[in-house]
Amino acid sequence: MPETSGRRPGWVLPAVAGVAAVAFGVGVGELAAAIVAPASSPFVVVGSLLIDLAPSWAKDAAIALFGTADKAALLIGIGLVLVAVAGAAGVLEARRPPWGRVVVGLIGVVGAVAAATRANATMLAVVPSAVAAIGAVLALQFLVRRLSLAGRVAPDESSVTPAGRVAPDEGGRVSRPQPPIPAATEGLKKLAPRPANGVDRRSFLGWAGGAAVLGVLAAAGGYALQAGTRAVTAIRDSITLPRAATSATVPAAAELGIDGLAPVITPNAEFYRIDTALAVPAVDPATWSLRIHGLVENEVTLTWDELLALPLDESVTTLACVSNEVGGSLIGNAVWLGYPIRELLARAAPTADADMVLSRSIDGFTASTPLEVLQDDRNAILAVGMNGQPLPAEHGFPVRMVVPGLYGYVSATKWVVDLEVTRFDAASAYWTDRGWSERGPIKLQSRIDVPRQGQPVAAGDVVIAGVAWHQHVGIAGVEVQLDDGEWREATLATAISDDTWVQWHYDWSDAPSGTHTVRVRATSADGEVQTSRRQGVVPDGATGLHERTFKVR
Numbered sequence: 001m002p003e004t005s006g007r008r009p010g011w012v013l014p015a016v017a018g019v020a021a022v023a024f025g026v027g028v029g030e031l032a033a034a035i036v037a038p039a040s041s042p043f044v045v046v047g048s049l050l051i052d053l054a055p056s057w058a059k060d061a062a063i064a065l066f067g068t069a070d071k072a073a074l075l076i077g078i079g080l081v082l083v084a085v086a087g088a089a090g091v092l093e094a095r096r097p098p099w100g101r102v103v104v105g106l107i108g109v110v111g112a113v114a115a116a117t118r119a120n121a122t123m124l125a126v127v128p129s130a131v132a133a134i135g136a137v138l139a140l141q142f143l144v145r146r147l148s149l150a151g152r153v154a155p156d157e158s159s160v161t162p163a164g165r166v167a168p169d170e171g172g173r174v175s176r177p178q179p180p181i182p183a184a185t186e187g188l189k190k191l192a193p194r195p196a197n198g199v200d201r202r203s204f205l206g207w208a209g210g211a212a213v214l215g216v217l218a219a220a221g222g223y224a225l226q227a228g229t230r231a232v233t234a235i236r237d238s239i240t241l242p243r244a245a246t247s248a249t250v251p252a253a254a255e256l257g258i259d260g261l262a263p264v265i266t267p268n269a270e271f272y273r274i275d276t277a278l279a280v281p282a283v284d285p286a287t288w289s290l291r292i293h294g295l296v297e298n299e300v301t302l303t304w305d306e307l308l309a310l311p312l313d314e315s316v317t318t319l320a321c322v323s324n325e326v327g328g329s330l331i332g333n334a335v336w337l338g339y340p341i342r343e344l345l346a347r348a349a350p351t352a353d354a355d356m357v358l359s360r361s362i363d364g365f366t367a368s369t370p371l372e373v374l375q376d377d378r379n380a381i382l383a384v385g386m387n388g389q390p391l392p393a394e395h396g397f398p399v400r401m402v403v404p405g406l407y408g409y410v411s412a413t414k415w416v417v418d419l420e421v422t423r424f425d426a427a428s429a430y431w432t433d434r435g436w437s438e439r440g441p442i443k444l445q446s447r448i449d450v451p452r453q454g455q456p457v458a459a460g461d462v463v464i465a466g467v468a469w470h471q472h473v474g475i476a477g478v479e480v481q482l483d484d485g486e487w488r489e490a491t492l493a494t495a496i497s498d499d500t501w502v503q504w505h506y507d508w509s510d511a512p513s514g515t516h517t518v519r520v521r522a523t524s525a526d527g528e529v530q531t532s533r534r535q536g537v538v539p540d541g542a543t544g545l546h547e548r549t550f551k552v553r
């Protein structure tokens with residue numbers, strides 16, 4: 001034990017401060033990740049980024065060296081690098097504040113960048129790294145300040161007590177020789193935060209150890225919090241859904257296959273996600289049940305096994321969010337496997353005065369769906385499958401609603417557990433209580449995907465392409481307008497059904513070089529022409545025409 005530690009911190013204690021501070025930060029960051037964005041654990045995202053960035057020879061070498069333990073080896077490697085950088089940051093902070101904190105903050109930036117660049121990252125993805133960085137910076141500041149307090153009092157102390165150091169006795173207690181203190185320094189002694197370097201070191205190590213232990217406890221808490229999620233993920237992975245009684249067919253001609261155009265079926269991993277759930281609910285199908293009650297003759301309860309034993313059909317429905325701006329991407333199309341809600345309502349037998357079904361998710365979100373929409377012949381379903389898979393957790397596993405023609409906020413309840421048959425004048429749903437319309441039929445819309453905004457394109461044949469939708473009504477046509485000219489008819493791909501979006505394209509063969517603007521509008525199967533009147537998303541969905549500007553070289 002270096003006895004000079006109280007006078008000059010040296011490098012060991014500052015390094016300990018750095019490591020303890022970073023351990024604290026990483027711990028609270030992992031806890032934050034468990035709560036808000038499980039996919040954004042700072043540790044895991046940095047590891048994932050390294051895997052993506054590593055050249056293939058490095059990956060091959062890692063696999064050759066560590067075999068299936070290659071990922072564990074990577075995480076351990078990151079941990080070791082982190083310990084080294086943290087130790088160095090502690091030393092730096094003790095000598096050149098605030099540079100140690102700057103280094104620790106930069107580690108957080110690395111985590112945030114790694115998280116934000118993950119596929120499917122939401123804005124929440126940077127939160128765990130930010131929490132980790134803030135936690136580590138504050139802890140480092142705190143710990144190094146305790147060291148420098150010791151450094152400041154030491155000269156005074158050494159002038160009064162050359163023997164002031166720790167002598168651990170056999171019982172592990174600390175006994176310190178009591179030096180004679182000259183009367184003149186009596187007051188000074190009372191002002192000094194700690195009388196001697198040995199005790200400072202001890203208390204410092206207590207604080208540092210405490211910070212590290214808190215970090216470990218926070219990380220462990222995060223791990224425990226996610227136990228339910230891990231269990232449900234394992235259950236989901238082991239599920240084989242029953243074969244569809246009726247399968248959906250997606251005509252080959254529904255997919256134009258144009259580069260940059262949204263695919264007609266949206267892969268699950270690319271499907272937009274909108275919900276109020278801070279943490280994705282982990283629902284075990286074995287304990288899941290749906291209760292249908294309220295204004296009904298018979299209350300109905302349905303378990304997971306009972307649902308899977310029913311004849312399930314595939315249907316293709318395009319979901320859209322009311323918050324989708326003109327030209328926005330909060331829309332996706334999937335093949336859903338499910339059971340008609342109409343059949344379950346028939347069992348429950350709603351009374352004549354009912355006009356709404358308030359669906360509720362396990363986390364309390366509610367949606368108000370007109371009763372007649374759930375009773376007519378459209379594919380309003382309790383869905384268990386999405387594009388051939390059990391529903392992904394974030395899309396409502398094990399069971400959600402999918403209702404063609406209505407925005408998600410009034411129809412597409414994920415993790416659904418309760419259907420209350422009621423009346424619009426007797427109950428209201430989550431978003432209605434927050435200023436949104438109580439009913440939300442999807443509006444006629446169209447979007448340009450190609451060219452991208454500002455994209456330079458080669459002269460000659462310029463392909464303009466996008467999607468158009470008016471679920472449960474259908475699209476009759478799409479027109480484009482180039483540079484405020486005449487509206488020209490675009491070509492539609494084969495529509496899957498009136499409940500899905502349809503791709504369209506327009507080939508501009510005589511595009512002169514220069515900057516051009518293209519605008520799109522769709523016409524519904526019922527003759528409605530998409531309005532150019534601009535309206536924001538509140539309270540019942542945006543209107544207006546999408547346009548793009550691009551350069552022909």
Ligand SMILES: Nc1nc2c(c(=O)[nH]1)N[C@H]1C(S)=C(S)[C@@H](COP(=O)(O)O)O[C@H]1N2
Nearest residue numbers: 272273274275276321361365408409412414
């Ligand atoms: N439980 C629950 N279900 C929900 C929501 C929610 O916040 N909670 N949001 C709704 C909204 S606003 C939309 S647009 C759709 C989005 O479904 P997705 O995330 O699967 O794309 O889910 C709906 N279902």
Ligand SMILES: [Mo]
Nearest residue numbers: 321322408409
């Ligand atoms: Mo939504």
